[in-house]
Amino acid sequence: MNFYIILILSVVADIVVTSGIYGDIGKVPTSGASRRTAQQDRLTLTGVQASKKLAENDLGKMNQYHKSKIQSVAQKTGMDGAVIAGIISRESRAGSALKNGLGDHNNGFGLMQVDKRYHKPEGTWNSEAHMNQATKILISSYNTMMKNYPSASKETWLKGAIAAYNTGTGRVKNLNSVDLYTTGRDYANDVAARAQFFRAHGY
Numbered sequence: 001m002n003f004y005i006i007l008i009l010s011v012v013a014d015i016v017v018t019s020g021i022y023g024d025i026g027k028v029p030t031s032g033a034s035r036r037t038a039q040q041d042r043l044t045l046t047g048v049q050a051s052k053k054l055a056e057n058d059l060g061k062m063n064q065y066h067k068s069k070i071q072s073v074a075q076k077t078g079m080d081g082a083v084i085a086g087i088i089s090r091e092s093r094a095g096s097a098l099k100n101g102l103g104d105h106n107n108g109f110g111l112m113q114v115d116k117r118y119h120k121p122e123g124t125w126n127s128e129a130h131m132n133q134a135t136k137i138l139i140s141s142y143n144t145m146m147k148n149y150p151s152a153s154k155e156t157w158l159k160g161a162i163a164a165y166n167t168g169t170g171r172v173k174n175l176n177s178v179d180l181y182t183t184g185r186d187y188a189n190d191v192a193a194r195a196q197f198f199r200a201h202g203y
Helices: 002-017 035-041 047-077 081-095 128-148 154-167 187-200
Strands: none
Touching (some): 047 081, 047 128, 047 187, 081 154, 081 187, 128 154
């Protein structure tokens, strides 16, 4: 009996971490952060290693303040918690880049920087309600990618959705070069690499 309980708990834990509903972030190919993005932390590294280091620098704050909310939103929406963490790391450095919960010249709201010009923010800047709203925006972008490119894979749709979260679905015109119009021209690749780091650290 105990063996079966352990087995079931193991399967449930795996579902929470790697739901697969919107693709497996671990299978998303990524070139990581650009030199410009890496310079946020004065890194000499670029690419995936830079993204991992940037995420590592946010890990303590992420674990302390945001992890339980991320996991709750992941369970409710089906979006991989590692992807949510990757976006939070990129957008707000786990909150440390914000002033009074705002960024981007006060246009971006909260940890995941919901654009107030296009969306009415929900919840407080670091709340589960905010994360839930932002994650639904990401999922909406995923659904658009799926509609626009029906023959692509879940992982390709996911990477396109991450790029669209930053630049808008209308500016993701080629799933082979999703970062052509994103901030730093590395947004989706950087977020994917950070998310892979967070996946390896319990998200």
